[in-house]
Amino acid sequence: MKSNSRIQRSQVLAAALLMSLFFIATSQAQTELTVFAGKFTLTDQVQWGKTVLQPGDYTIIIGSGSMPVSVMVRDSRGRAVARFISGIDSGKTSARNALLIKEKGGQMHVYSLELASLRKVLVYDRALARAAVLDARAPQTVPVQLAER
Numbered sequence: 001m002k003s004n005s006r007i008q009r010s011q012v013l014a015a016a017l018l019m020s021l022f023f024i025a026t027s028q029a030q031t032e033l034t035v036f037a038g039k040f041t042l043t044d045q046v047q048w049g050k051t052v053l054q055p056g057d058y059t060i061i062i063g064s065g066s067m068p069v070s071v072m073v074r075d076s077r078g079r080a081v082a083r084f085i086s087g088i089d090s091g092k093t094s095a096r097n098a099l100l101i102k103e104k105g106g107q108m109h110v111y112s113l114e115l116a117s118l119r120k121v122l123v124y125d126r127a128l129a130r131a132a133v134l135d136a137r138a139p140q141t142v143p144v145q146l147a148e149r
Contacts, residue, residue, distance in 0.1 A: 036062040036117055038097055038144040046101055046142075048073075048110040049124060051082040059147060065118045086113070086122040090129070093119045097144040102128045108140065117146065 038060045046053050057076040062069060068087035075081050094114035101108050104125075111128035114121050123129045 033063050034061055035065045036060070036115060037147040039147050040099060040142050040144045042142065044108060046099075046108045046110060048082065049084055051084075053081070060113075060144060062115075062118070065120065069120070069122055071113065071122070084124060086124055088123040088126065090121040090123050092121045094121055096141075097146070099142040099144060100129075101140040101142060102131065104128055113144075115144075 039057065040060065041057050042053055042055050044055055051073075053073070058081070059074045059078075061072045061074065063072075064070070067089060068085050069089075071084045071086070072080060073082045073084070090112070094116050096114055096116050098114045099110050100112040100114060101110055103109070109125060109128055111125040112121055112123050
């Protein structure tokens with residue numbers, strides 16, 4: 001009976017050790033796999049998806065360039081304010097890193113994120129992106145500067 005109990009404890013300890021190693025490896029991989037880090041400044045309130053970003057300085061962090069692309073946005077204090085997922089790459093490339101913004105219903109909205117560094121244009125609002133292409137006026141752009149690593 002004692003040997004059976006020891007085996008069970010050993011298995012539990014081995015499983016706990018394996019799980020802790022997995023979590024350490026995962027957290028290290030997430031910090032090491034940043035493929036893009038950039039900074040931008042908003043001068044006006046802007047809606048991105050369901051999140052309203054207030055005027056201020058922000059950082060964008062992208063951990064992987066594979067689709068769907070997850071974008072983490074942090075405020076000037078480094079606090080995570082939003083995470084956006086885009087499964088849509090317009091298939092176009094851009095010569096700049098920028099947020100593309102257009103007015104909809106009296107509010108400015110992010111509809112795309114151009115990432116020249118990753119050769120992607122991520123779309124967050126298809127209707128606005130389509131309207132911007134058809135509209136003769138240039139959309140508002142917010143430059144995204146590469147952040148120092």
